[in-house]
Ligand SMILES: O=c1ccc(O)c[nH]1
């Protein structure tokens with residue numbers, strides 16, 4: 001259902017308020033020609049209503065000749081900002097950046113965050129933004145789980161489909177996404193509602209089974225058959241099954257970069273307003289499908305880059321693969337059992 005421009009601006013005002021934007025703050029809106037102009041102007045309106053100093057940084061689009069598809073997560077690392085130090089300085093000068101262009105998984109994003117600037121990504125369709133307008137309850141729910149993940153030293157994931165995956169934790173921080181950027185140096189994404197970390201280098205081991213109904217991003221497909229990924233010493237060593245396994249193998253091999261097989265962020269979904277079914281109602285070019293990454297009780301694993309936490313793997317191929325009906329154990333204690341979130345006690349932060 002279409003969202004009016006007035007409602008979009010009101011939602012942005014709420015999200016920027018939650019992000020601590022006020023008359024003491026400067027806000028840079030980062031855009032390129034492919035940004036959703038409605039989102040750009042709603043963010044501008046909202047920041048002005050909150051009496052912040054606002055400006056726009058517009059960059060010419062960047063297209064890598066190897067990039068395929070329109071999904072903004074399909075080609076990571078190099079962005080329209082890469083190499084443009086003057087524009088990066090202009091963004092670092094702001095207290096907050098509203099990113100309508102997509103800097104995620106780029107080293108430049110980390111450099112901007114290190115300057116204390118906070119960044120909020122907002123590229124989903126307005127109807128998705130509206131359905132998952134962030135709340136403080138979202139933050140409470142995700143932050144309550146962060147403590148469990150932050151203190152955990154191991155993750156074990158199993159499923160009836162045959163997944164049996166282990167990784168040591170602790171080398172990298174737990175990262176939360178609850179939909180607004182309210183702390184200096186914080187990156188967040190509206191919409192979201194999930195958390196993750198990265199396996200300690202070289203420790204991800206075992207098998208992950210993509211079962212019927214699981215989701216592959218950026219393909220934006222629901223699996224219709226089983227695909228088995230074998231993982232050894234932090235890297236996928238084999239992908240087998242039927243046609244979908246062959247498709248995934250060929251897609252990843254296309255990048256001719258061993259780093260694409262590295263296991264990237266691993267975590268689980270905590271957004272009750274995100275729906276597993278939503279992706280089937282959108283076109284492939286309608287955003288990046290945050291419903292799939294955030295739906296309550298998923299186990300989201302991914303492949304490729306780890307620059308977001310200071311790692312050295314800056315590879316352009318990033319698969320986000322949310323699995324249903326998995327059980328996730330931290331230090332052998334369950335946080336998700338067959339797709340149901342069982343810890344921490346959610347009754348306090350529903
Ligand atoms: O919000 C996001 C979106 C994509 C991704 O890879 C991580 N988090």
Ligand SMILES: [Fe+2]
Nearest residue numbers: 265302319320
């Ligand atoms: Fe990802």
